[in-house]
Amino acid sequence: MDWGQRVGTIRQWARGGRRAPHKPLLLLYALGRWQREPDAGLRYSEVEQDLALLLVRYGPPSPTTPVYPFHHLQSDGVWEVRTEHGERSPGPTATALRASGATGRLSPGLRAALAADPPLAGRLARQLLVTRFPPSLHPDIAADTGLAPGWEADAPPGPPGGTAAAAAGRGRRSTELRREVLTAYEYRCAFCGFDGAPAGRPVALEAAHVRWVAFEGTDTPDNALCLCSLHHKLLDLGVMGLDEEGAITVSRAFVARGDSGRQQVLALAGRGGGCTAAGQPAGGARVRAPARGAGLPRPTPHPAAGLTSDTRCPRAGRRVVGAGRPVRDGQAAAVAAEGAGGR
């Protein structure tokens, strides 16, 4: 098994289409650190805050901890943990990891492979991003995990094992999908209505997958919305979404201090957002709140959001399902399950 295959088989918790990307985030962070300091270990107490921030930004909605990936990634053959006395990991608790001086490193075999072929780090990082996260988040995650520039070009596009012809096919399909979706929505963002088109050329409008292609979402119009760049990214982050009736939802976690943030995000909650220009719900199907890949939050309606209606969409203006409910909390069990599954 080569390292691409091994990285491709890293297990992560999944249930009902939602996944927790704890292990991929830790491995990306470790690869970024290896690129800067190949011989450095990652002492848990020193990287805990960095890892926690990554989980806040790209992990599931409820509070979580880097303890689980730090300990359980060992079972995937790419990572090892030793205490300051050279003993094995004391287990998945923060207290024990801190007190023992637990330090993680890429596994000796992987470090040897990277030393012999340094660009392998970029290729593995690219593979993790492509197979575990939506494209709109790749640059942000690469920056936040400290990956060296060049990760974009160091690997063929698409999951490992794909052929050049398959990659070209995906590229063509992506172009066709964008054209079909933007046309269906008459070149307007389904969330905010943005339709800027200097010299008649639409700008900053994208076909956004409701369910990530990396997680069994189809590359078809019935799994896509036309969104502006801002709302595409917020959808992929799980900050915004659609409820069962096609109304826009905004996560409770969203914070905006100024009027602009409130108007562009909070004020949209409750509006119909899943309809094409012809009033068809999101390509005819899949207006359910997205079962996000990688365990990103399913948006919970923001309590500060007002409900409005949009007559262009027959589904609009209905009540927001679950409005005002507290954010669901299944995180501890979810992460524990991931850890157990990774053994």
Ligand SMILES: [Zn+2]
């Ligand atoms: Zn928009």
